[in-house]
Amino acid sequence: MATEPSDPLLLPDAAAWRAWLDAHEDDTPEGVWVVLARKARPAPTSLTRDEALEEALCSGWIDAQARSRDTDTSLQRYCPRRRRSSWSARNREIVDRLVAEGRMRARGQAEVDRAREDGRWEAAYGGAATLEVPPVWSRALAASPRATAAWELLTAQNRSAILHRLATVVRDETRERHAARFVAMLERGETPHPQRRGTLPAE
Structure with a gap:
């Protein structure tokens, strides 16, 4: 089982997360792990996945x-968007709503404009x-029964995140490295996006 990151950020609610981002959006390039509430449980935090993503x-x-x-x-890790990183249709739709609601910060709007x-x-x-599933990913999964079992249980959102990253890489060597990294992630029980506890194979 994956160990918990040291010192994850535990905040009371979405307003506190927004305030933290306002204070640290430019001085935390590697991002931060944040504790999120499952469903609508108020303790130890009421910050939900949807609220955290919007902020x-x-x-x-x-x-x-x-x-x-x-x-x-x-736990979910958040980090500053990297230059030239791709956008998902889902996040684009969320941002369209956030813009209409007047909630975008200057840095967030700058990323949209770029x-x-x-x-x-x-x-x-x-x-x-x-x-499409690229051959390099099929080979990587075939070499790891544990990663294969996890892959078969992934949500469509998590599959899409992995496949898109592999599909947009230019160099074959880089694609191989990404495939190996994603296999290791699945073997540790980690996913690109949150997935309900207990849906991945346990060690």
């Missing part, structure tokens, strides 16, 4: 790895059904 997008951040924690909470200018906004990728 992250407002500040030009995105969600990264997810981990289980306990019956009441989960994506519109360079074509990434229009090229936002859809679900896993629109992406």
Whole structure:
């Protein structure tokens, strides 16, 4: 089982997460692990996955790895959006709503403007059904029964995130490295996006 990251950020609610991002959006380049509430449980935090993602997008951040924690909470890493990183159709739809609601911060709006200018906004990728499984990923899974078992249980959102990352890499060597990294992630029980506790194979 994956060990819990040291010193994850535990905040009381979405307002506190927004305030933290306002204070640290430019001085935490590697991102931060955040404790999230499962469903609508008020303790030790009421911050939900949807709320955390919305505030992250407002500040030009995105969600990264997810981990289980306990019956009441989960862990999610958030980090500043990297230059030229792709947009998902889902996040684009969320941002359209956030813009309409007047919630975007300057940094978040700047990321949207750059994506519109360079074509990434229009090229936002859809679900896993629109992406092919590359041979390198098939080979990587075949070498790891544990990762294969986890892959078969992934949500469409998590499959899409992995397949899109592999599909957009230019160099074969880089694609091989990404495939190995994703296999290791699945073997540890981690996922790109949060997934209900207990749905991945246990050690």
